[in-house]
Amino acid sequence: MADDAAKLYQAFVSQDPAAAIGVIEKVKRSGTEQGALFDSLFAPAMSLLGGAWASGAIDEYTFTQASVIAEQITSFVTPPATAQDTGITVIVGAMHRDYHAIDKNIVGAALKEAGHRVIDLGVDVRPAEYLERIEETGTRIVIVCASMNATANEVARVREILTTAGLQDVVILVSGGPFEADPELARQVGANGVVRGAESALKLVERIARDRQKAGA
Amino acid sequence: MADRSQQLALAEGLARQGHVQPAVEACYQALRIDDNEALTHCLLAELMLTGDFYDEAISAASRAIEIDPDCAPAYLALGLSYDRRGGMWDQSILVWHELAEVVPDLVTAHVQLGEAFAAAAFDDEAIDAWRKALELDPAEARAMYNLALAALKKEGMATALPGFRKAGELDPSQDDLFFALAGIFDDGNPAPDPTDVAEDRAARLEAAGALAYEEDFFSAAELIRLVLTENPDDPEALGLTAYLYLKQEAVNEAMACALRALTISTKTPTAVYALGVSFSKRAGLSKNAARVFAALAKAVPNQPMPHVLFAEALLGLQKYGQAAQSYRRAIALDPACVRARFGLAAVLLTEGRHAEAMWEIRRAAYHDTRRQGLFWQLYDSYVEGRS
Numbered sequence: 360m361a362d363d364a365a366k367l368y369q370a371f372v373s374q375d376p377a378a379a380i381g382v383i384e385k386v387k388r389s390g391t392e393q394g395a396l397f398d399s400l401f402a403p404a405m406s407l408l409g410g411a412w413a414s415g416a417i418d419e420y421t422f423t424q425a426s427v428i429a430e431q432i433t434s435f436v437t438p439p440a441t442a443q444d445t446g447i448t449v450i451v452g453a454m455h456r457d458y459h460a461i462d463k464n465i466v467g468a469a470l471k472e473a474g475h476r477v478i479d480l481g482v483d484v485r486p487a488e489y490l491e492r493i494e495e496t497g498t499r500i501v502i503v504c505a506s507m508n509a510t511a512n513e514v515a516r517v518r519e520i521l522t523t524a525g526l527q528d529v530v531i532l533v534s535g536g537p538f539e540a541d542p543e544l545a546r547q548v549g550a551n552g553v554v555r556g557a558e559s560a561l562k563l564v565e566r567i568a569r570d571r572q573k574a575g576a
Numbered sequence: 577m578a579d580r581s582q583q584l585a586l587a588e589g590l591a592r593q594g595h596v597q598p599a600v601e602a603c604y605q606a607l608r609i610d611d612n613e614a615l616t617h618c619l620l621a622e623l624m625l626t627g628d629f630y631d632e633a634i635s636a637a638s639r640a641i642e643i644d645p646d647c648a649p650a651y652l653a654l655g656l657s658y659d660r661r662g663g664m665w666d667q668s669i670l671v672w673h674e675l676a677e678v679v680p681d682l683v684t685a686h687v688q689l690g691e692a693f694a695a696a697a698f699d700d701e702a703i704d705a706w707r708k709a710l711e712l713d714p715a716e717a718r719a720m721y722n723l724a725l726a727a728l729k730k731e732g733m734a735t736a737l738p739g740f741r742k743a744g745e746l747d748p749s750q751d752d753l754f755f756a757l758a759g760i761f762d763d764g765n766p767a768p769d770p771t772d773v774a775e776d777r778a779a780r781l782e783a784a785g786a787l788a789y790e791e792d793f794f795s796a797a798e799l800i801r802l803v804l805t806e807n808p809d810d811p812e813a814l815g816l817t818a819y820l821y822l823k824q825e826a827v828n829e830a831m832a833c834a835l836r837a838l839t840i841s842t843k844t845p846t847a848v849y850a851l852g853v854s855f856s857k858r859a860g861l862s863k864n865a866a867r868v869f870a871a872l873a874k875a876v877p878n879q880p881m882p883h884v885l886f887a888e889a890l891l892g893l894q895k896y897g898q899a900a901q902s903y904r905r906a907i908a909l910d911p912a913c914v915r916a917r918f919g920l921a922a923v924l925l926t927e928g929r930h931a932e933a934m935w936e937i938r939r940a941a942y943h944d945t946r947r948q949g950l951f952w953q954l955y956d957s958y959v960e961g962r963s
Binding site for chain 2: 397398402403405406407408409410412413414415422423426427429430433434437438439440461462464465467468469471472473534535536539555556557558559561
């Protein structure tokens with residue numbers, strides 16, 4: 360790998376991005392994973408570059424130009440900035456007559472960032488709209504946000520309408536202050552779990568997906 | 577009249593030295609002599625606020641404003657008291673509005689106004705107020721932190737995180753960490769003229785550090801070049817170079833120098849810092865940044881900023897719970913760390929703990945205005961304006 364790092368360094372100072380990509384492709388073909396390329400190839404090459412500048416082997420101009428080439432090929436050696444598509448679709452929405460969007464926005468964005476497909480129904484979502492989108496998309500996970508007692512109790516209507524439609528297997532996760540304050544409330548409204556923030560949503564969705572995979576669903 | 581002035585001067589002197597209780601007593605004595613002196617009421621309000629007696633602070637500041645509606649420091653004390661007391665957002669909005677009118681170029685008034693609007697759920701008005709603050713001062717870190725929080729509420733952490741990092745760069749505390757790691761402290765003397773620096777490594781490095789502190793990056797770089805010409809494998813010189821490149825937004829050059837320094841010696845904290853910051857500026861390198869900042873936090877556990885930087889890297893990895901722990905560590909080390917408080921507020925928002933998030937923002941506001949010495953700035957200008 361040291362040889363490859365030296366070649367990559369050489370490509371930088373020769374201002375030859377094609378040669379740099381060639382070195383990266385060769386290392387990839389030899390079995391190095393994308394996630395390991397930065398540490399095992401790019402970082403040693405950059406260290407050589409820093410050393411060459413420090414010793415005066417290359418001048419300031421070459422150092423800057425080489426850094427530009429390094430910039431151009433960075434995306435080839437870094438893990439993808441966005442997570443890969445997990446194939447899991449999650450519907451999020453705030454309950455009918457509930458206009459509190461912050462929790463929903465944050466949870467939805469976190470799931471999206473983790474590679475899940477998020478369908479955001481917005482705020483003030485009627486139970487029938489959840490059903491409609493579930494039927495339309497085949498989604499099996501729904502996160503219903505409710506920040507007031509009255510709207511939290513109304514989540515029971517979402518479960519009711521899904522059951523009536525024969526969609527008992529849809530997992531309803533609830534989020535919001537009333538469910539935090541009363542751990543029994545989630546069960547009463549027919550929810551399968553309580554989301555306590557973005558990280559909790561990520562963990563729950565992953566667990567559900569894992570369980571479904573195990574069950575072969 | 578002479579008695580009143582003497583008592584007020586005494587109260588002022590004691591308050592400036594942080595002797596709260598005797599200063600309060602002196603204020604009351606001054607008020608017994610003259611109850612219509614806005615300055616005394618205003619000073620009393622500030623002292624009450626320091627002691628967390630919010631109702632008393634509100635009453636004293638209100639009285640000062642009643643006596644003189646142009647008493648700017650009283651508006652500051654009143655606004656902060658309303659905010660700290662909580663649940664008085666309508667009054668708070670009015671006060672910050674007034675202060676922004678009395679001192680239109682006071683950036684903090686707009687920042688505070690924005691925070692009061694946000695607390696009252698007037699999100700668009702809040703954003704306008706923070707933008708106004710940034711128009712007045714593009715380097716206003718707290719306005720940037722608030723805008724990042726607003727982005728978090730609407731679009732989530734991935735959108736907010738670059739804002740936090742940008743705000744962090746405006747915040748002088750991150751540079752302070754670098755200089756602490758490099759052993760460079762402000763001794764009050766100006767940096768030497770590069771042509772007068774003795775021709776040895778230690779003198780050149782010290783002078784380069786002092787020049788970097790004064791943001792004379794080119795002179796600093798010239799001195800470091802001399803050090804590296806004599807020994808290209810000098811890790812401290814490379815660490816300082818990496819910092820200079822970072823300050824000029826040359827991330828890859830910084831990364832190259834930091835990596836070279838660490839190849840020579842892994843125990844070069846300045847290079848560790850520069851490497852971590854370089855990584856944090858690259859999408860997809862949050863894991864690398866977290867690893868580097870974790871090492872830095874372990875190497876200098878008593879510095880709050882490495883914990884903050886580590887926490888921000890964790891946010892990029894969606895490890896919000898761990899990030900909260902790291903922010904809390906930073907706050908335990910420095911309760912006035914505004915960046916850690918805003919970061920913690922962000923994590924709390926991701927957990928749906930809005931009230932606690934607001935509390936952290938209020939604490940950040942309190943410490944930020946203290947750090948700036950804003951009350952005394954307004955107080956002194958007010959006294960000057962009256963004479």
